[in-house]
Amino acid sequence: MTLIQPVSETDLPAVAEIYAHYVTESVATFDETPLDVEAWRLKAAAIAEAGLPFLVAKQEDGGVLGFAYCGRYRPKPAYRHTVEDTIYLSPGATGRGLGRLLLGELIARTGETDARQMIAVIADGGDPASLKLHAAFGFAEAGRLKSVGFKHGRWIDTILYQLELP
Numbered sequence: 001m002t003l004i005q006p007v008s009e010t011d012l013p014a015v016a017e018i019y020a021h022y023v024t025e026s027v028a029t030f031d032e033t034p035l036d037v038e039a040w041r042l043k044a045a046a047i048a049e050a051g052l053p054f055l056v057a058k059q060e061d062g063g064v065l066g067f068a069y070c071g072r073y074r075p076k077p078a079y080r081h082t083v084e085d086t087i088y089l090s091p092g093a094t095g096r097g098l099g100r101l102l103l104g105e106l107i108a109r110t111g112e113t114d115a116r117q118m119i120a121v122i123a124d125g126g127d128p129a130s131l132k133l134h135a136a137f138g139f140a141e142a143g144r145l146k147s148v149g150f151k152h153g154r155w156i157d158t159i160l161y162q163l164e165l166p
Helices: 009-025 037-049 098-110 129-136
Strands: 003-006 054-058 064-072 082-089 117-123 140-151 154-164
Touching: 003 098, 009 037, 009 054, 009 064, 009 082, 037 054, 037 064, 054 098, 064 098, 082 098, 098 129, 117 129, 129 154
Parallel strands: 082 117
Antiparallel strands: 003 054, 054 064, 064 082, 117 154, 140 154
16 A cells, blocks of 8 residues: 655655656756755755645555655746646656556645646656646646757757646
């Protein structure tokens, strides 16, 4: 059984490890250097201070299988009701429906805040899994930014998906 719960201090090393995989092995994130646990601690604190969810999917034994959170979409005040979602699964935990569990709970919890729009900024790296996941929850394509990222020797587009929250 998988448990979805708020991130804790003890989860942060696993969060950092999962994210580091995507930083070094993929174009799913445009970070080029993995974040250390202290950077994740600061990020988690900022998300909590903003009143937004940061969730982990855990095995019964406590092992972290993935994480998802929302952060403010942009820092300017008029964007205060718009958030951007982030979701990553441990490479060995993909294809089991964990993304659906995490994103569903993230949307539900974010809908209880003052946020009214959720944006997904998805790198178009050739793997459609994130696009399909977001579309399954009613996100609609809102635009494409061409060649805005350069990583692993190639230019990458981002696709913007948007969901109106209840």
